[in-house]
Amino acid sequence: MKKIPIIIISIFLSSCAVNKVPKPEQVMKYYQGLQKSEYPEIEKVLSDSLIISEGDYVMKFTPESYYEHFKWDSVFNPAYKIVGLKEQENFVSATVSVSSSRFDFLENNPLTCKRRFYFKHGKIRRIENLDCVDANWIIWQKQRDSLVAWVKINNPELDGFINDLSEQGAINYMKAIELYKKQKLK
Structure with a gap:
């Protein structure tokens, strides 16, 4: 046993x-x-x-x-x-x-x-x-800060995306990048 x-x-x-x-x-x-x-x-x-x-x-x-x-x-x-x-x-x-x-x-x-x-x-x-x-953290910060400042003025509905670590925050981040790039092409 x-x-x-x-x-x-x-x-x-x-x-x-x-x-x-x-x-x-x-x-x-x-x-x-x-x-x-x-x-x-x-x-x-x-x-x-x-x-x-x-x-x-x-x-x-x-x-x-x-x-x-x-x-x-x-x-x-x-x-x-x-x-x-x-x-x-x-x-x-x-x-x-x-x-x-x-x-x-x-x-x-x-x-x-x-x-x-x-x-x-x-x-x-x-x-x-x-x-x-x-x-290159200097370029990183410059790009990030430019995007955040531009969004605050031009697309305030997306403001805060940089601190929003949810899936929606990332979607807003991508949307902000897309809108920012389009504006730069004009």
Whole structure:
């Protein structure tokens, strides 16, 4: 009788070992999900809570709130390319190049950034955005500020898009870019 529970435990432990995906592969699956705009694929590799930080700026997400962030980002049709991936002692370092319609307008397309991925129980729990090696933040800020100022005067119904991280906020951002570009062509 005692052998049955031991057999069941052994089967359970061996099945857990088989299903354990290496951390670098989890990061690749995360970016594959972003690339294909398939949130269920991303959700499989995320912990039950996710923290994304950039310097002192920290965003905390549940799977549901990260889905809202994912929808915002998806509006800009991003294309991701992993340039480098390396497992460290406590994290995975990734260098990722991202192209998008937003970055194109901000004249920083593609944008290549370094990130660190931390894990909890084999799933991504924290992403630190480190340095964007090819970014020109002066041009980025100039483009962004010009767009925001122009929208405030010419299309006030879209004002506030820059701080609206909802899907509708991203749609308004794209609409603002489109209207701004048309005005510049006149």
